[in-house]
Amino acid sequence: MLAAFSDAATLRHALAFEAELARAEAAEGLIDTEAAEAIAALCASITIDPAELAEEAALAGTLAIPLVARLRAALSGDAAKALHKGATSQDVADTVLACQIRTANGLLDHDLSRITTALAILARRHAATPAIGRTLLQDALPIGFGLRITHWQAGVAEAAARLRHEVQAGAALQFGGAAGSRAGLGGKAAAVSAGLAAALGLPDAPPWHARRGGIAGIAAALAIAIGALGKMARDVSLLAQNGIAEAREPAIPGRGGSSAMAHKRNPTGCQVALSASLRAPGLVAGILAGLPAEQERGLGGWQAEGPALADLFLLAAGAADAMATVAEGLEIDEAAIARNLAAAGLGNDIGESATLVAALLARDD
Helix, strand or coil: CCHHHCHHHHHHHHHHHHHHHHHHHHHCCCCCHHHHHHHHHHHHHCCCCHHHHHHHHHHHCCCHHHHHHHHHHHCCHHHHHHCCCCCCHHHHHHHHHHHHHHHHHHHHHHHHHHHHHHHHHHHHHCCCCEEEEEECCEEEEEEEHHHHHHHHHHHHHHHHHHHHHHHHHHCCCCCCCCCCCCCCCCCCHHHHHHHHHHHHCCCCCCCCCCCCHHHHHHHHHHHHHHHHHHHHHHHHHHHCCCCCCCEECCCCCCCCCCCCCCCCCCCHHHHHHHHHHHHHHHHHHHHHHCCCCCCCCCCCCHHHHHHHHHHHHHHHHHHHHHHHHHHHHCEECHHHHHHHHHHHCCCCCCCCHHHHHHHHHHCCC
8 A cells, every 4th residue: 555655656657647648649640659659668768766856846836847847858859849738737646646546445445355255254153143232332132243243344345335436436537737628639638538548547537626526535435434444443342351252353473462461462453443543534624625626726725635545545454454354363252242141131032133134244245
């Protein structure tokens, strides 16, 4: 996940944008084919120190300005003039972010699938295991222990599906030019956009530079996914308390111990997920605050999105990896479950728990 948002990845995607833009424009006769191939060849071979480029970008206010300047300096004639034709800095920044989001979501989706798969197995196994339900942290009525697990599974599955939908809709090509009107392309901008999007592996879309709802939707979906992981983590950590002891994280050497109390087995994976769920809402709030952008290009709002989204994906990745380990190795103590149920003295009628488990899991099949 760190690699997906690294300087190297940012530069790679930005160079791909310039190369494929030139090829798409050559395909529509807007620039010379030889010029386009010269641009593409340079983008594939040029060596740029990310640290130096970062300093130049900080001074210029955007990555594209120093990048295009460096590329033009290495080109000549028609190729130098053709570079970046019809595009603007925000086109590069937003398209790079869209590429990074798609890479990041593929990584995250893998670990979320690990969790839902492992939890579905546990939920079916314990669908009819009578356990005490708890509401407001107090004994309530009996439920199937698997029903509690199924709600964890369904929450994560729903969040993963929501995130996939938001990424598919919101992480699209941005290509609008200086003021978003696609000026200077002789009426062929739509064809150029379609070719560029296909080459970069992104959905084609009308310019969305001044509408940040798609990015905000991705951010919110990430926070919901982190929250779903946090819900599972909260429940597992409560079940692992000494006085309950119904479920515990897997025993892994070097994990969950205490520097001062050798007897402890701390729910470290849950700790990671809960920490992430505390941080995520503030990051989303910052992105939401940028939605009322100014006219055709906002000042400060969209520029804050990239770092916040990177942090959200990193938090989600850490939480998902931690809880995948928990889900795949969760230790369930049926004797403790039975003991706590008997102590509650509320019988063992679990209602339609098993039917509900089957119905919830069927939605994910």
